[in-house]
Amino acid sequence: RYRTTFGYDEPDENGNYNVSHSSAVYVFDHKGQARLLLRPDLSPQQISEDLARLADQN
Helix, strand or coil: CCCCCEEECCCCCCCCCCEEECCCEEEECCCCCEEEEECCCCCHHHHHHHHHHHHHHC
């Protein structure tokens, strides 16, 4: 649905394994709708502004 990517390694002898996934974070509104995609290349200022704008809309 959100087209996130992930993968995982083979388990080690203890059954533990590493999971790789995208570094983006989805932000959902109070209705459970995905509204923002926060990427690692965004500055803290940009993220703060986006979150404040979303909070003001709700």
